[in-house]
Amino acid sequence: MNENYSNYIKTLKTSLKHQYKSSQKQLILNPVENIPDLNYVELGYNFLYGIYNSDKLRSENEMIDTKIQFASRNYVAKDINKIYKMWCKIMKAEAISMRFFSGLHAHTTIFMAITRINDNVIILPEKAGGHMATKSIFERLGLNVYEFEIDFENKRINIEKSKRLIEKVKPKVIFVDRSEGTLYEDFSWLSEYKNIYKIFDASQYLTNILVGDYISPFDMGFDAILSTTHKNFPGPQRALYCSKQKDEMWYKIQSKIGTYVSNMHPYSIYSLGLMLEDYKKYEALSKNMIENAAELEKELINCGINIITQFPQHISEMRTHHIWIQCESKREAFDLYNRWERNGFLTNYRLLPYNIGYGIRMGLSAATVCGLTKDDIPLLAQLLAKSCISSEYNPTLHDEIESFIIHIKERTNA
Incomplete structure (x- = not known):
C-alpha cells in the first residue's frame, strides 16, 4: 500500500x-x-485557506441571533466590503457579491434565489452564442425556458420576432449569457421591458466593460451583470454578481447566497481588490x-x-x-x-x-x-x-x- x-x-x-x-x-x-x-493572485494569503467567513457586516445582537459564528473574522468581512465598494464604483453598481466560484455556479445560485418552479425565462440560444449548459441548468431547476429568435443570415438576434416572444410568454427573467461571439451585440432594445428582470453575463467582455471600451450592460437596460473574473479579465477563478440598484431582487439574492454558498474563500476576493491598484x-x-x-x-x-x-x-x-x-x-x-x-x-x-x-x-x-x-x-x-x-x-x-x-x-x- x-x-x-x-x-x-x-x-x-x-x-x-x-x-x-x-x-x-x-x-x-x-x-x-x-x-x-501573479502579482496579486494568492500572494501571501496562505493563512486564509480553510477558514470560514461571511461578507455580511453584523452587529453584536445580529451575531447573537445567528445559528453559528466563527471567531476573529470581522477584519475579513470589513475588508471584503471595502473591495465590494471599490468594484461597485468601477462597475457603476449599487451592490455586488463575489461569493461565487465560477460562472455556472453563479448561474445556478442566482436562479435558485430569484425564480420558482414553472417561472418563465428567456435566454440566448446556444446557436446564437449562448452557453451550452444554461438551458439544461434552468430546466433542471424546473423553469420554463424559452429562447430568443435568431437571425441566422446576419448572425444576430432577430429583434422583432424576439419582442413578439417576450409579449407572448411574459418571462420573469431575461438572461443574455453570451459565451460565443465575434461582435459585442447591442441589446438596448430590451430596455423597454421595465417589469422584466434582465441579467447580462459579461464573462467574455469584463475587461472591456470595466475600462469603458464597451457600453455597460446597465446602459443597455440590464438590471444586473454576472461575470467570471478569469476569462477576459486576468484574475483568479471566481465569479461576481452586481446589481444596478439595491432593489427587491438584490435583497432576495443576498438573503439566499449564504444558504447556497457556505464559504466564500476570501483569498481570491482579496486578489480582485488588490488588482485595482493597476x-x-x-x-x-x-x-x-x-x-x-x-x-x-x-x-x-x-x-x-x-x-x-x-x-x-x-x-x-x-x-x-x-x-x-x-x-x-x-x-x-x-x-x-x-x-x-x-x-x-x-x-x-x-x-x-x-x-x-x-x-x-x-x-x-x-x-x-x-x-x-x-x-x-x-x-x-x-x-x-x-x-x-x-x-x-x-x-x-x-x-x-x-x-x-x-x-x-x-x-x-x-
Missing part, C-alpha cells in the same frame, strides 16, 4: 513538472482561458486585445484561412477578441486543432453558432496578457498558416514557433 501510494505521488509530481515545462512553450489562443496576474494596465489590455484580434483576423485572411467575419451595424456594437475559423468537417477541424496544439498554439475545437458547423475558436485575451503585441501578429499568422499545410511533424517549424512563443512570454514572465 505504501509503495503504491509513493508511486502515485511521484507520478502526480512528474506530471505537474511536465505540464509546467510544456506551458512555457505554449501560447493560449482561446477566449476562455487566461493567465492570472487599473491603467487593464485599459491597455482591453485596447491591445481588441486591436490584436482585428489584426490577426486580417492577416489570417491574407494567408488564405477561412475566417467567419462580422461587422458592426451601428455605433454601439463592437468587435470582440474572438475569431472563428470555418472548416469543411469535424475531422478537418479536429486535425487543424491537433496540428496547432502539437506546435504550441492552444485553440478550441468547437461547434460554432449560427449553423456554421465545426471549426476553430480563437481568442487573444491570454496571449495579450502574455505580451503579444500588434507588431507580432504578421509572424503569428504566418506560423499558424504554416502549421495548417501539412499533417507531418516539422521540427524546424516547431523550433521556430517555440522561439516565437518564448520571446513573447519573456516580456511578462507569464
Whole structure:
C-alpha cells in the first residue's frame, strides 16, 4: 500500500513538472482561458485557506441571533466590503457579491434565489452564442425556458420576432449569457421591458466593460451583470454578481447566497481588490486585445484561412477578441486543432453558432496578457498558416514557433 501510494505521488509530481515545462512553450489562443496576474493572485494569503467567513457586516445582537459564528473574522468581512465598494464604483453598481466560484455556479445560485418552479425565462440560444449548459441548468431547476429568435443570415438576434416572444410568454427573467461571439451585440432594445428582470453575463467582455471600451450592460437596460473574473479579465477563478440598484431582487439574492454558498474563500476576493491598484494596465489590455484580434483576423485572411467575419451595424456594437475559423468537417477541424496544439498554439475545437458547423475558436485575451503585441501578429499568422499545410511533424517549424512563443512570454514572465 505504501509503495503504491509513493508511486502515485511521484507520478502526480512528474506530471505537474511536465505540464509546467510544456506551458512555457505554449501560447493560449482561446477566449476562455487566461493567465492570472501573479502579482496579486494568492500572494501571501496562505493563512486564509480553510477558514470560514461571511461578507455580511453584523452587529453584536445580529451575531447573537445567528445559528453559528466563527471567531476573529470581522477584519475579513470589513475588508471584503471595502473591495465590494471599490468594484461597485468601477462597475457603476449599487451592490455586488463575489461569493461565487465560477460562472455556472453563479448561474445556478442566482436562479435558485430569484425564480420558482414553472417561472418563465428567456435566454440566448446556444446557436446564437449562448452557453451550452444554461438551458439544461434552468430546466433542471424546473423553469420554463424559452429562447430568443435568431437571425441566422446576419448572425444576430432577430429583434422583432424576439419582442413578439417576450409579449407572448411574459418571462420573469431575461438572461443574455453570451459565451460565443465575434461582435459585442447591442441589446438596448430590451430596455423597454421595465417589469422584466434582465441579467447580462459579461464573462467574455469584463475587461472591456470595466475600462469603458464597451457600453455597460446597465446602459443597455440590464438590471444586473454576472461575470467570471478569469476569462477576459486576468484574475483568479471566481465569479461576481452586481446589481444596478439595491432593489427587491438584490435583497432576495443576498438573503439566499449564504444558504447556497457556505464559504466564500476570501483569498481570491482579496486578489480582485488588490488588482485595482493597476487599473491603467487593464485599459491597455482591453485596447491591445481588441486591436490584436482585428489584426490577426486580417492577416489570417491574407494567408488564405477561412475566417467567419462580422461587422458592426451601428455605433454601439463592437468587435470582440474572438475569431472563428470555418472548416469543411469535424475531422478537418479536429486535425487543424491537433496540428496547432502539437506546435504550441492552444485553440478550441468547437461547434460554432449560427449553423456554421465545426471549426476553430480563437481568442487573444491570454496571449495579450502574455505580451503579444500588434507588431507580432504578421509572424503569428504566418506560423499558424504554416502549421495548417501539412499533417507531418516539422521540427524546424516547431523550433521556430517555440522561439516565437518564448520571446513573447519573456516580456511578462507569464
